[in-house]
Amino acid sequence: MTIIRWLCTLAVLAMPSVAAAQQDMRLDTQIFVERVMTDLNGRERRILSNADRVAPGDQLIFVVHWRNEGSNPARGFAITKAVPRGARIDTSDPRMDVSVDGGAHWGRLDQLWLPTPLxxxxxxxxxxxxxxxxxxxxxxxxxxxxxxSYRAIAR
Known part of the structure; x- marks a missing residue:
């Protein structure tokens, strides 16, 4: 994936979105690149920077802020986000469900299967x-x- 495509994908993900109009839930996403630097004393420091420049192998951190802007409690709500094509998601969060078919089916990664070409x-x-x-x-x-928040690696 070219950097231009990657940046376009990140821009779409970072735009505010309103989920399920009847729920009046507002979702805002921020995307950071985590870089490991060594300070003057030789200690590792983790630095978060804007995701304006992303290279393959970069550690990405997605932060989703949600807010119920409605006048009623939001019941049975799930925060759902599309994964950028150039990212491999860290699926270790036990609360996270994943989909491999555009959101038609959900589960833990080890429960999902895909058809092969043969x-x-x-x-x-x-x-x-x-x-x-x-x-x-x-x-x-x-x-x-x-x-x-969740993590991914840029491919």
Whole structure:
């Protein structure tokens, strides 16, 4: 994936989005690149910078801020985000569900299978993930907000 395509994908993901109009949930996403630097004393330091320049192998951190802007509690809400084509998601978060088919089916990565070109089936791998979601564990009251984060590696 070219850097221009990658930046366009990141720009779309970073734009505010309103999920499920009846729920009045606002989602804002920020994307950072985590770089490891060595300071003058030889100690490793992790630095977060804007994702304006992304190279293959970069560690990406996505931060999703959510807020219930409605007047009613949001029940049964799940935060769902598309995965950029050039990213391999870290699927270690036990609260995260993933989809490898555009959001039609959800589960843990080790539960998902994909068809092969020769008519067989294979287990899905992190590179196959198209969407991620986190169900909110309870109702989000009006005005309530929170944030979650997840990691990926730029391919």
């Amino acid at each position: 008519g067989g089936m294979r287990r899905a791998v992190a590179e196959d993930v198209t969407h991620v979601r986190w169900p909110l564990p309870r109702s989000a009251l009006p005005g309530e907000s929170g944030r979650l």
